Amino acid sequence: MAEVRAEMVANVWKVLVSEGDTVEDGDTLVILESMKMEIPVIAEDDGVVAQLKVAEGDVIQEGDLIAVIE
Amino acid sequence: MTVVSTGSVESPAAPAADPRDPAVRIALLLDPDSAVPLDGADGSGVTAVHGLVGGAPVVAYCTDARTMGGALGAAGAMRVVEAVEAAVRQGCPVIGLWHSGGARLADGVESMDGVGRMFAAMTWASGVVPQISVILGPAAGAAAYGPALTDLVVMAPAGRVFVTGPDIVRSVTGEVIDMDGLGGPDAHARRSGVTHVVAADEQDAIRRARLLTGFFTCRDAFDLAALREPRDLRALLPESPRRAYDVRPLVRGLLDADGGFEELQPRWAANILVGLGRLGGRSVGVLANNPRHKGGCLDALSAEKAARFVRMCDAHGVPLVVLVDVPGYLPGVGQEWDGVVRRGAKLLHAFAESVVPRVTLITRKAYGGAYIAMNSRSLGATATFAWPGAEVAVMGAESAVGVLHRKALAAAPEEEREGLRARLAEEHRRVAGGVERAVAIGVVDEVIAPENTRLRIAEALARAPRTRGRHSNIPL
Numbered sequence: 001m002a003e004v005r006a007e008m009v010a011n012v013w014k015v016l017v018s019e020g021d022t023v024e025d026g027d028t029l030v031i032l033e034s035m036k037m038e039i040p041v042i043a044e045d046d047g048v049v050a051q052l053k054v055a056e057g058d059v060i061q062e063g064d065l066i067a068v069i070e
Numbered sequence: 071m072t073v074v075s076t077g078s079v080e081s082p083a084a085p086a087a088d089p090r091d092p093a094v095r096i097a098l099l100l101d102p103d104s105a106v107p108l109d110g111a112d113g114s115g116v117t118a119v120h121g122l123v124g125g126a127p128v129v130a131y132c133t134d135a136r137t138m139g140g141a142l143g144a145a146g147a148m149r150v151v152e153a154v155e156a157a158v159r160q161g162c163p164v165i166g167l168w169h170s171g172g173a174r175l176a177d178g179v180e181s182m183d184g185v186g187r188m189f190a191a192m193t194w195a196s197g198v199v200p201q202i203s204v205i206l207g208p209a210a211g212a213a214a215y216g217p218a219l220t221d222l223v224v225m226a227p228a229g230r231v232f233v234t235g236p237d238i239v240r241s242v243t244g245e246v247i248d249m250d251g252l253g254g255p256d257a258h259a260r261r262s263g264v265t266h267v268v269a270a271d272e273q274d275a276i277r278r279a280r281l282l283t284g285f286f287t288c289r290d291a292f293d294l295a296a297l298r299e300p301r302d303l304r305a306l307l308p309e310s311p312r313r314a315y316d317v318r319p320l321v322r323g324l325l326d327a328d329g330g331f332e333e334l335q336p337r338w339a340a341n342i343l344v345g346l347g348r349l350g351g352r353s354v355g356v357l358a359n360n361p362r363h364k365g366g367c368l369d370a371l372s373a374e375k376a377a378r379f380v381r382m383c384d385a386h387g388v389p390l391v392v393l394v395d396v397p398g399y400l401p402g403v404g405q406e407w408d409g410v411v412r413r414g415a416k417l418l419h420a421f422a423e424s425v426v427p428r429v430t431l432i433t434r435k436a437y438g439g440a441y442i443a444m445n446s447r448s449l450g451a452t453a454t455f456a457w458p459g460a461e462v463a464v465m466g467a468e469s470a471v472g473v474l475h476r477k478a479l480a481a482a483p484e485e486e487r488e489g490l491r492a493r494l495a496e497e498h499r500r501v502a503g504g505v506e507r508a509v510a511i512g513v514v515d516e517v518i519a520p521e522n523t524r525l526r527i528a529e530a531l532a533r534a535p536r537t538r539g540r541h542s543n544i545p546l
Contacts, residue, residue: 007363008364008365008367009402034365035397035400036397037313037361037397039361039365040313040314042362
């Protein structure tokens with residue numbers, strides 16, 4: 001199980017996966033917007049998206065849980 | 071574990087098959103048959119030798135994990151002092167192989183005094199000769215601070231570095247953790263930043279130490295002829311200027327493919343990349359904002375990481391290449407309270423004081439205080455280049471327009487507002503943030519074609535006087 005957490009405060013701009021999706025290492029899960037940058041959040045393991053904790057438009061803080069991959 | 075031939079190191083301790091034998095470990099490190107003992111075996115628990123790495127002279131020392139877990143007594147610590155002093159006299163790198171439980175309890179205060187002298191010797195050698203540490207097993211207490219005083223720390227999977235072990239931690243704080251969790255390679259690669267390189271196994275750790283040593287002993291000139299072939303580096307960036315990306319392919323593309331790039335502290339403060347590689351055969355230090363992490367923003371930790379790297383390269387005469395794509399310093403209460411001012415000042419100080427050739431390339435954008443900190447013209451860059459379309463500004467055009475034209479934008483009819491904002495941003499970019507303006511006022515020397523980047527950077531570095539800083543490399 002791998003937790004994907006936010007590295008910085010950001011807006012959730014796009015959510016590209018849903019719970020239950022199969023993802024591979026390197027796949028983009030969501031795209032954050034911060035400091036005028038579009039910052040992809042990338043899976044660092046192969047697996048299934050067990051939990052997805054953010055929705056488009058959310059504001060997330062550093063350390064917030066974005067997704068859990070199993 | 072496989073044992074490689076031990077025949078190259080003369081050791082009275084028998085042609086041992088024990089992989090923890092210092093003779094075995096030192097033989098892995100040095101060129102075949104190059105080891106010459108500093109002096110005879112003395113039961114100090116530390117072996118020290120002269121030898122060669124890639125044909126260049128070095129001094130190496132290794133704790134003997136076979137006796138008392140490699141614990142350092144007064145005599146062992148003094149043997150390390152002799153090794154470091156020998157390297158300073160010879161002006162060559164010194165490499166330590168560590169597997170030690172710390173100070174010898176039986177030696178009491180004497181061992182603490184010896185270890186303190188060892189720390190002092192390492193500090194006096196800091197910035198004078200390169201010092202590299204390889205952690206092959208436990209390195210606790212004294213054995214932790216020794217490597218921490220050196221320039222670079224490589225950890226094998228069995229490496230464990232901590233001041234106080236799990237038992238004491240549990241008895242004092244109640245925290246339950248094993249040695250690996252507390253001070254294993256992952257802990258120091260991701261959380262503490264203590265280790266620069268994590269190796270796959272013991273042989274790999276020693277191989278990486280040889281590679282790192284080679285970056286410091288490289289005396290080759292830049293081979294400019296080898297860099298004339300165009301290489302389209304801009305194709306390695308995303309089309310959208312707002313899109314974050316991993317800067318590693320760009321760094322690899324910039325450097326020689328066969329030069330053995332080694333990124334340092336890759337998983338700690340990853341929003342800045344620092345590493346050693348070669349450009350036209352000459353070793354260079356590379357710093358690059360990595361937008362893949364935190365959008366490439368500088369922050370407290372990344373500024374400190376970069377500052378130490380700049381000072382290390384400056385002290386040892388390794389020229390610097392700085393790739394800039396930075397949206398600014400990361401805002402936040404946490405950052406301010408983490409000392410982004412105090413730690414960010416270290417990066418300003420490091421660049422401004424450094425005298426090695428150092429060339430900056432702005433690939434996409436350089437905003438605000440982070441622009442200044444990334445080896446700007448104002449801090450004394452040898453040369454500053456930019457790719458076409460790069461922006462140098464106090465802040466991004468959209469943000470600036472929002473501040474400068476707030477009233478005009480508010481007064482505009484809703485349906486025209488976005489068009490007006492885009493026009494104003496374009497105008498602002500041209501007069502205040504465009505690279506042409508930066509060239510006109512002299513903060514960027516020249517806009518260069520991306521495909522000629524390797525050659526242009528190497529030419530600028532090669533033209534500059536071959537100097538090095540005269541300062542220590544305090545472990546910032």
